[in-house]
Amino acid sequence: xxxxxxxxxxxxxxxxxxxxxxxxxxxxxxxxxxxxxxxxxxxxxxxxxxxxxxxxxxxxxxxxxxxxxxxxxxxxxxxxxxxxxxxxxxxxxxxxxxxxxxxxxxxxxxxxxxxxxxxxxxxxxxxxxxxxxxxxxxxxxxxxxxxxxxxxxxxxxxxxxxxxxxxxxxxxxxxxxxxxxxxxxxxxxxxxxxxxxxxxxxxxxxxxxxxxxxxxxxxxxxxxxxxxxxxxxxxxxxxxxxxxxxxxxxxxxxxxxxxxxxxxxxxxxxxxxxxxxxxxxxxxxxxxxxxxxxxxxxxxxxxxxxxxxxxxxxxxxxxxxxxxxx
Amino acid sequence: xxxxxxxxxxxxxxxxxxxxxxxxxxxxxxxxxxxxxxxxxxxxxxxxxxxxxxxxxxxxxxxxxxxxxxxxxxxxxxxxxxxxxxxxxxxxxxxxxxxxxxxxxxxxxxxxxxxxxxxxxxxxxxxxxxxxxxxxxxxxxxxxxxxxxxxxxxxxxxxxxxxxxxxxxxxxxxxxxxxxxxxxxxxxxxxxxxxxxxxxxxxxxxxxxxxxxxxxxxxxxxxxxxxxxxxxxxxxxxxxxxxxxxxxxxxxxxxxxxxxxxxxxxxxxxxxxxxxxxxxxxxxxxxxxxxxxxxxxxxxxxxxxxxxxxxxxxxxxxxxxxxxxxxxxxxxxxxxxxxxxxxxxxxxxxxxxxxxxxxxxxxxxxxxxxxxxxxxxxxxxxxxxxxxxxxxxxxxxxxxxxxxxxxxxxxxxxxxxxxxxxxxxxxxxxxxxxxxxxxxxxxxxxxxxxxxxxxxxxxxxxxxxxxxxxxxxxxxxxxxxxxxxxxxxxxxxxxxxxxxxxxxxxxxxxxxxxxxxxxxxxxxxxxxxxxxxxxxxxxxxxxxxx
Numbered sequence: 082x083x084x085x086x087x088x089x090x091x092x093x094x095x096x097x098x099x100x101x102x103x104x105x106x107x108x109x110x111x112x113x114x115x116x117x118x119x120x121x122x123x124x125x126x127x128x129x130x131x132x133x134x135x136x137x138x139x140x141x142x143x144x145x146x147x148x149x150x151x152x153x154x155x156x157x158x159x160x161x162x163x164x165x166x167x168x169x170x171x172x173x174x175x176x177x178x179x180x181x182x183x184x185x186x187x188x189x190x191x192x193x194x195x196x197x198x199x200x201x202x203x204x205x206x207x208x209x210x211x212x213x214x215x216x217x218x219x220x221x222x223x224x225x226x227x228x229x230x231x232x233x234x235x236x237x238x239x240x241x242x243x244x245x246x247x248x249x250x251x252x253x254x255x256x257x258x259x260x261x262x263x264x265x266x267x268x269x270x271x272x273x274x275x276x277x278x279x280x281x282x283x284x285x286x287x288x289x290x291x292x293x294x295x296x297x298x299x300x301x302x303x304x305x306x307x308x309x310x311x312x313x314x315x316x317x318x319x320x321x322x323x324x325x326x327x328x329x330x331x332x333x334x335x336x337x338x339x340x341x342x343x344x345x346x347x348x349x350x351x352x353x354x355x356x357x358x359x360x361x362x363x364x365x366x367x368x369x370x371x372x373x374x375x376x377x378x379x380x381x382x383x384x385x386x387x388x389x390x391x392x393x394x395x396x397x398x399x400x401x402x403x404x405x406x407x
Numbered sequence: 408x409x410x411x412x413x414x415x416x417x418x419x420x421x422x423x424x425x426x427x428x429x430x431x432x433x434x435x436x437x438x439x440x441x442x443x444x445x446x447x448x449x450x451x452x453x454x455x456x457x458x459x460x461x462x463x464x465x466x467x468x469x470x471x472x473x474x475x476x477x478x479x480x481x482x483x484x485x486x487x488x489x490x491x492x493x494x495x496x497x498x499x500x501x502x503x504x505x506x507x508x509x510x511x512x513x514x515x516x517x518x519x520x521x522x523x524x525x526x527x528x529x530x531x532x533x534x535x536x537x538x539x540x541x542x543x544x545x546x547x548x549x550x551x552x553x554x555x556x557x558x559x560x561x562x563x564x565x566x567x568x569x570x571x572x573x574x575x576x577x578x579x580x581x582x583x584x585x586x587x588x589x590x591x592x593x594x595x596x597x598x599x600x601x602x603x604x605x606x607x608x609x610x611x612x613x614x615x616x617x618x619x620x621x622x623x624x625x626x627x628x629x630x631x632x633x634x635x636x637x638x639x640x641x642x643x644x645x646x647x648x649x650x651x652x653x654x655x656x657x658x659x660x661x662x663x664x665x666x667x668x669x670x671x672x673x674x675x676x677x678x679x680x681x682x683x684x685x686x687x688x689x690x691x692x693x694x695x696x697x698x699x700x701x702x703x704x705x706x707x708x709x710x711x712x713x714x715x716x717x718x719x720x721x722x723x724x725x726x727x728x729x730x731x732x733x734x735x736x737x738x739x740x741x742x743x744x745x746x747x748x749x750x751x752x753x754x755x756x757x758x759x760x761x762x763x764x765x766x767x768x769x770x771x772x773x774x775x776x777x778x779x780x781x782x783x784x785x786x787x788x789x790x791x792x793x794x795x796x797x798x799x800x801x802x803x804x805x806x807x808x809x810x811x812x813x814x815x816x817x818x819x820x821x822x823x824x825x826x827x828x829x830x831x832x833x834x835x836x837x838x839x840x841x842x843x844x845x846x847x848x849x850x851x852x853x854x855x856x857x858x859x860x861x862x863x864x865x866x867x868x869x870x871x872x873x874x875x876x877x878x879x880x881x882x883x884x885x886x887x888x889x890x891x892x893x894x895x896x897x898x899x900x901x902x903x904x905x906x907x908x909x910x911x912x913x914x915x916x917x918x919x920x921x922x923x924x925x926x927x928x929x930x931x932x933x934x935x936x937x938x939x940x941x942x943x944x945x946x947x948x949x950x951x952x953x
Contacts, residue, residue, distance in 0.1 A: 301512040307468055309527045309578060310500030319526075323517050399562045400516060 094384040101380040106149050162370030171374040182355030186340045192279030197286020205294025224284035232277040232350040246272045249352040274351040293325040334390035338383040415586045415618035416442040419478035423460045434460045436642045442618040449621045449629045452639035453862035458622045462588045466505050467495050500527045504579035508591040510571035514563040521559030527581040546577040569600035590622045597726035602933035626669045630936030638662045668867040670896035674915035684714040685883040691747035707733040709907035720884040722894040725904035731887045735855045739773050740764050772844035776856035778836035782828040789824035795847045813842040834865035851883045895919050903927045
């Protein structure tokens with residue numbers, strides 16, 4: 082049963098991916114700005130023939146449909162194209178950058194989940210107490226603060242003033258030799274960008290979980306648990322929290338996509354060598370193949386994460402399969 | 408003060424204070440109560456009588472915002488008022504257990520049945536039941552669930568309402584407590600399921616020797632189950648005694664009123680009505696879901712035919728899932744039939760589009776079950792009542808005039824028109840719902856469980872009102888209900904439904920007093936309190952002769 086659903090989801094995912102590819106392709110080519118012109122301009126200018134030559138080399142002289150057909154054919158062979166700007170294969174550029182982005186977004190996501198769930202749980206269980214009010218004010222502030230501003234404040238405070246963490250990059254200039262030291266070095270670089278990205282989402286989860294905990298606390302089965310003589314701590318853990326956390330799954334699958342988007346800002350502020358930085362640079366340079374490659378990769382990531390959360394949801398909530406099949 | 412050895416619970420002068428600004432200072436006032444081992448005490452009363460509050464006070468489950476006090480609440484030999492919280496927690500489940508009204512929401516949806524039963528033993532270490540698995544199976548068997556091994560591994564959503572209530576009882580019995588508190592445990596169940604659960608309660612009393620405090624609004628259940636009875640109204644205990652004393656020689660006028668409000672199984676005389684039918688339904692079918700499709704198809708209405716004439720009341724009775732509400736929806740065109748024929752007031756409306764049917768809506772109007780959600784909370788009563796006529800082109804001032812006439816006709820003050828639904832009680836709202844339906848001057852009323860949500864004394868008054876209105880306007884009425892007593896009182900004719908089919912039809916007298924179909928017989932047999940009912944009828948007959 083589950084693997085059948087997995088296959089259906091995967092099939093749907095591929096269709097979505099095709100849609101993403103078509104949309105990206107048309108959008109990018111409809112945007113103003115001619116890459117050949119920019120390229121020529123940056124190369125120190127050139128005459129009409131030179132630009133025309135560039136266009137032919139890049140394949141920009143062919144009709145849009147033909148261009149897409151070539152692009153799609155390349156995609157099927159796993160070829161994301163060639164960046165003339167960087168004189169490099171797009172796929173290799175992206176593959177090189179993906180680990181950094183995954184490290185950043187997944188850490189941020191973990192921070193968001195842990196802080197969000199703990200804050201929300203405390204706020205909901207001890208609702209309308211001083212603790213609850215305090216936590217909710219903190220989350221409101223985090224939620225209302227623009228991501229990039231929070232990031233810059235972090236740099237100012239923890240890096241410039243206190244000097245606890247490095248302000249940018251993923252590794253020190255002098256990379257330590259010992260593997261453990263290298264890991265620690267990356268970890269120290271990771272703290273600021275991961276927290277500034279994660280805290281924003283933590284605020285959303287905290288509010289969601291709080292509302293959900295309050296809702297579930299009033300459910301009849303919680304009263305049943307009390308009547309059974311179950312201690313309060315166990316009621317919260319076993320009965321309230323598991324039920325209250327379900328909505329987080331639905332929201333999380335949506336957020337993962339946004340996180341990758343949010344990473345563009347964070348990676349730019351912290352000069353984090355991830356896919357977001359790559360996208361930012363590529364857009365400025367009108368580097369079509371790279372832009373398309375990045376869009377497609379993030380699309381693929383989002384689809385995969387959605388499939389995974391879907392499957393997880395099935396494990397956590399036994400009722401899903403029932404409603405889907407009945 | 409020494410305590411009787413067989414006494415399980417003794418409450419002295421329990422009062423529960425309501426928050427300031429409530430309609431009265433106390434939810435429960437100076438309540439005395441005791442229960443012995445092997446005894447079922449029924450606490451009976453209407454909504455707001457304080458019966459559930461009393462139970463929750465014993466369990467320590469009152470909301471924190473409510474303050475309560477008492478001389479003593481003694482469970483076995485311990486005064487609960489003088490125990491630390493940890494002891495109170497430990498006593499719950501070990502010495503006193505509770506089951507609730509809504510079995511569908513009373514179990515944790517994400518936890519297997521077996522784990523939910525085993526949890527009671529887990530949180531009470533040192534209990535006598537070491538082999539938890541064996542104990543769970545034993546409990547599931549005792550409450551009469553089939554295939555305990557399968558049920559143990561199931562999640563609650565796989566079980567029906569009746570099965571879930573059995574699981575709740577298994578949880579309550581896990582540590583063999585001395586006292587079981589049951590708060591309306593059969594109210595949400597079908598009548599045949601209710602009968603089984605009531606039997607189970609008697610078995611618990613007889614085989615386990617437990618004391619049971621049963622909270623109910625249903626006099627039939629009291630007659631069926633109780634050894635002793637306490638009658639409550641507005642937080643005050645009015646009367647206490649054995650079941651025979653209270654039901655057969657009630658001392659308090661309110662008790663008598665409660666008992667008299669229970670509809671008797673005395674059908675009214677069948678009338679012969681010669682007019683042509685207002686509604687004629689032939690071989691109507693409605694199937695939800697496609698046969699052979701991914702989801703299981705449900706034949707909700709299967710080959711149903713009936714007629715309804717002016718001035719006639721036809722009751723459609725059946726348990727949940729029998730298709731009776733689908734019939735209501737088909738008649739007012741909220742659903743389209745898959746096949747069959749439906750004639751309304753002499754015209755074939757089977758295939759009329761929603762738009763083409765609109766003028767016909769004047770002829771047929773519906774009264775819904777839930778008076779709390781069937782009126783728009785944002786609209787004044789006047790707006791709700793006049794909306795239909797205004798849409799049908801009646802001028803504003805005439806619609807308002809009609810609304811004033813109707814609102815006083817259903818027994819409310821004219822000032823009600825400018826108020827909002829939340830300002831009214833359930834019974835008043837149902838009266839507004841009736842006025843709203845009548846505003847269209849219909850010839851047919853479809854009442855879908857229209858009195859089920861009401862207290863029995865309110866229910867009796869609304870039923871009287873409906874009967875009066877029917878006579879006054881010569882209305883045809885389709886009365887959909889699960890309650891055989893109500894059906895018996897109000898109907899001329901009756902159809903009994905089971906899984907979408909009509910299994911028996913006839914006059915109320917024939918169907919209910921001499922049922923032929925096995926299912927109808929089972930339904931009638933499942934009615935609680937029949938022995939009492941016979942005595943009551945005999946007493947009535949004797950009274951008539953005297």
